[in-house]
Amino acid sequence: MMVQYLGLKAKAGDCLLFYRMGDFFELFFDDARVAAATLDIALTSRGEHDGRPIPMCGVPVHAAEGYLARLIKAGHRVAIAEQTESPDEARARGGSKTLVARDIIRFVTAGTLTEDSLLDSWASNMLVALVSVGDAIGIAAADISTGHFELVTVPQGAFEAELARLAASEIVVAEGFESAPFGSIPRPRTEFDSQAGEESLKRHFMLPTLEPIGAVSRAELAAAGGLLAYLAHVGQGKMPFLKIPQRREVHDHLLIDQATRDSLEINSGTKGGRAGSLLAEMDRTITGAGARQLAADLAAPLMDRAKIEARLALVQWFHDAPLLRDAIRTALRQLPDIARALGRVVAGRGSPRDVGQIRDGLNGARTLRERLGVMDDRPFLLDQLLPTLDGHGAMVDLFTRALVAAPPTDAGQGGYIAEGYDAALDALRLAGRDGRQAIAQLEARYRDSTGIAALKIRHNAVLGYFVEVPAKHGDSLMAPGTGFTHRQTMAGAVRFNSPELHEEAIRITQAGGHALAAEAAHLEELIAFVLDRRDAISASADTLARIDVAAGLAERAAEGGWCRPGFVEGAELHIEGGRHPVVESALAKSGDRFIANDCTLAPDRRLWLVSGPNMGGKSTFLRQNALIVLLAQAGSYVPATSARLGLVDRLFSRVGASDNLARGRSTFMVEMVETAAILAQATARSFVILDEVGRGTSTYDGLAIAWAVVEGIHETNRCRCLFATHYHELTRLADSLDALSLHHVRAKEYKGDLVLLHELAHGPADRSYGIAVAKLAGLPPPVIARAQTVLGKLEKGRAETGGLAAGLGDLPLFSAALDAAEAKVDALREKLTGLDIDSLTPRAALDLLYELKRAAGEG
Numbered sequence: 001m002m003v004q005y006l007g008l009k010a011k012a013g014d015c016l017l018f019y020r021m022g023d024f025f026e027l028f029f030d031d032a033r034v035a036a037a038t039l040d041i042a043l044t045s046r047g048e049h050d051g052r053p054i055p056m057c058g059v060p061v062h063a064a065e066g067y068l069a070r071l072i073k074a075g076h077r078v079a080i081a082e083q084t085e086s087p088d089e090a091r092a093r094g095g096s097k098t099l100v101a102r103d104i105i106r107f108v109t110a111g112t113l114t115e116d117s118l119l120d121s122w123a124s125n126m127l128v129a130l131v132s133v134g135d136a137i138g139i140a141a142a143d144i145s146t147g148h149f150e151l152v153t154v155p156q157g158a159f160e161a162e163l164a165r166l167a168a169s170e171i172v173v174a175e176g177f178e179s180a181p182f183g184s185i186p187r188p189r190t191e192f193d194s195q196a197g198e199e200s201l202k203r204h205f206m207l208p209t210l211e212p213i214g215a216v217s218r219a220e221l222a223a224a225g226g227l228l229a230y231l232a233h234v235g236q237g238k239m240p241f242l243k244i245p246q247r248r249e250v251h252d253h254l255l256i257d258q259a260t261r262d263s264l265e266i267n268s269g270t271k272g273g274r275a276g277s278l279l280a281e282m283d284r285t286i287t288g289a290g291a292r293q294l295a296a297d298l299a300a301p302l303m304d305r306a307k308i309e310a311r312l313a314l315v316q317w318f319h320d321a322p323l324l325r326d327a328i329r330t331a332l333r334q335l336p337d338i339a340r341a342l343g344r345v346v347a348g349r350g351s352p353r354d355v356g357q358i359r360d361g362l363n364g365a366r367t368l369r370e371r372l373g374v375m376d377d378r379p380f381l382l383d384q385l386l387p388t389l390d391g392h393g394a395m396v397d398l399f400t401r402a403l404v405a406a407p408p409t410d411a412g413q414g415g416y417i418a419e420g421y422d423a424a425l426d427a428l429r430l431a432g433r434d435g436r437q438a439i440a441q442l443e444a445r446y447r448d449s450t451g452i453a454a455l456k457i458r459h460n461a462v463l464g465y466f467v468e469v470p471a472k473h474g475d476s477l478m479a480p481g482t483g484f485t486h487r488q489t490m491a492g493a494v495r496f497n498s499p500e501l502h503e504e505a506i507r508i509t510q511a512g513g514h515a516l517a518a519e520a521a522h523l524e525e526l527i528a529f530v531l532d533r534r535d536a537i538s539a540s541a542d543t544l545a546r547i548d549v550a551a552g553l554a555e556r557a558a559e560g561g562w563c564r565p566g567f568v569e570g571a572e573l574h575i576e577g578g579r580h581p582v583v584e585s586a587l588a589k590s591g592d593r594f595i596a597n598d599c600t601l602a603p604d605r606r607l608w609l610v611s612g613p614n615m616g617g618k619s620t621f622l623r624q625n626a627l628i629v630l631l632a633q634a635g636s637y638v639p640a641t642s643a644r645l646g647l648v649d650r651l652f653s654r655v656g657a658s659d660n661l662a663r664g665r666s667t668f669m670v671e672m673v674e675t676a677a678i679l680a681q682a683t684a685r686s687f688v689i690l691d692e693v694g695r696g697t698s699t700y701d702g703l704a705i706a707w708a709v710v711e712g713i714h715e716t717n718r719c720r721c722l723f724a725t726h727y728h729e730l731t732r733l734a735d736s737l738d739a740l741s742l743h744h745v746r747a748k749e750y751k752g753d754l755v756l757l758h759e760l761a762h763g764p765a766d767r768s769y770g771i772a773v774a775k776l777a778g779l780p781p782p783v784i785a786r787a788q789t790v791l792g793k794l795e796k797g798r799a800e801t802g803g804l805a806a807g808l809g810d811l812p813l814f815s816a817a818l819d820a821a822e823a824k825v826d827a828l829r830e831k832l833t834g835l836d837i838d839s840l841t842p843r844a845a846l847d848l849l850y851e852l853k854r855a856a857g858e859g
């Protein structure tokens, strides 16, 4: 057995091996140690290996799913080794001592789950394959629980934003991929071959050419190849459900990198979970599929105005018709998760319940279709979507006749095919029932004839049917001639068989066995039906999700009194009465009101410098505008009284300090890395919010960096930007930067206490109120008093010397400084291009090299 085990373990690699033995999955050696610790189950030992006891632990097969879920959550992958023949077959093959053959039938990994109990109904579960081909990176991503499959190509070094959008549960990369994300699984480079990828795609989707997918790049083919190969490996040849892949262009959606997603808390809050996130705040969807679609929409807002308007029109339609919206949402409540049920059926793990769910879901879809179809002012998107709900009538009717109302998850016990669907099956069931009746009669007769009132006929999996009497009556039945044969003596009872019982039992078992087989055959037919129509079913599921999202967004908008955003051509942003949805809800819970604020960014004032006291609401203001942009482009109403904006291509947020000690970066380092990314990537169509850049280091360094960053954004990136700062000195930039405009959050002192008004006003803040906020926070009075004295001294010094920025009076403009640096580089370039290398002696060449180096060193 150990030889067989070790062979399978070698195949399982770094996955934990679940080795099937009877009713248990056993784990051995290190696997056992890891699993026992993770699952908190007993670690025992069994036999010896190399003279040492073999550590072992096990989980019962019937409860394996729960244990699997915990192992996967803890970051493990599991290989399932099943018995591939029965003990009888093994004996027939090689004699009585032959070991039952086993093989790995499947790998269970975070990105390839389909079980309901292992997945969150409201979250997608993405598996991503990454490969670098030439100067591009190919990404293939699939959620096999619903069949979603997409391909995208990104330039080298720019795949992080895509990965952030996909929020993968599992990432596989081609071996040797240099910037492999943490925790990704390397797979053989040969699996990521573009030609092989093309072949696998054609084979899997039975396509003669890849034309239906579009212009698939080599990088995408390679990534698709890697993904399909991994899925084949994980399923050990059995492929899951995949729809024909959608090609995405990076520029189809608003690009948002991971740092920005984290700081805006889009799909997850500060604690990592969904709580406190924009998604949680927005989510009024009814179905799991709707929640998944909403998460995908918020993760990838659109860049196509027509598509955004189409989504918005649908939201408005539901928004303006509250009764209809209620009715549709009530109808959605009845619908099971068709997409996930379909995923399991296609993966070969479909249960009668899954088939029943598909029936009920499609049946609900039909009702919904009828309800929406009679409305005469349907928006365009709905008109486009409704036909995808058609055409399932015959299947739904068939399934309604074939299946009971609530089919079980376990097909093994039967009972899921409805009465009246198959006369032969009904007859078998009747025979079984007659048999059970006959046994009841037999029991009564035996009680009479033996005079033992406590006699029972019972059934278990090992003995089948047997007669049982209390121990004290055992002897009377043991006597010869009673017709009973002894089978088993228990502590308090004795068990017997009888020829009549045996005969009835055979009748029942046979009828039962045949009935089970008949049911299984019917289930197979129904599943074949589903498989045949998988694409149409999946399209219906997508439509239901889209309707759920739109109605949910309408509900959220109506609750909050939100407005439909409009779009303009230029790089502008006009928001009146804007609010932060999450902060507003949090305040409402404690009975506080959120103060709405306007924001206007246009080419002549595209950069706002926002100052004001701590706790004054600067960060909140910055974020709310970023969130409004994101929501608008995702096709949602926004928390404002009016909003108009020019489409944003990239959204950046650098708000608040966060360490990334795990990656060895201090707060200041993280801040600078993120700021560097913004300066390198923001375009004139981007929207950037920057909060207190430079505060993580010494005052002079910080001010200098903040100063240069503001100038850089203004002169080079020229994007729309909100910049919050405590450096009062920065306001002097308004003199030299013409598109910069100064604002502050208002506060006033009332009877010695600070009152924060959370209201934005024009112009710079008059003072900083830092000590007042410290007092508010409860710093001890002696410390406050001392701070006030120190501040007095510092301010006196500032007044005398001209302050922190005193020396900046003669600083040349940013662009002039850039020009000067560029001019020096140009001088070098000119010298190099003018060289006639062949005419130089080796000595002259060496001198020249020294001279060039010196010139370059001088800047």
Ligand SMILES: Nc1ncnc2c1ncn2[C@@H]1O[C@H](COP(=O)(O)OP(=O)(O)OP(=O)(O)O)[C@@H](O)[C@H]1O
Residues within 6 Å of the ligand: 583, 587, 593, 594, 595, 596, 612, 613, 614, 615, 616, 617, 618, 619, 620, 621, 758, 759
């Ligand atoms: N517009 C608003 N209306 C009502 N309350 C607000 C508003 N904006 C912010 N607040 C409240 O003030 C708190 C502080 O806001 P925020 O973090 O935005 O301040 P800040 O100016 O960025 O502070 P700091 O400079 O210390 O980072 C928020 O948690 C919220 O409770």
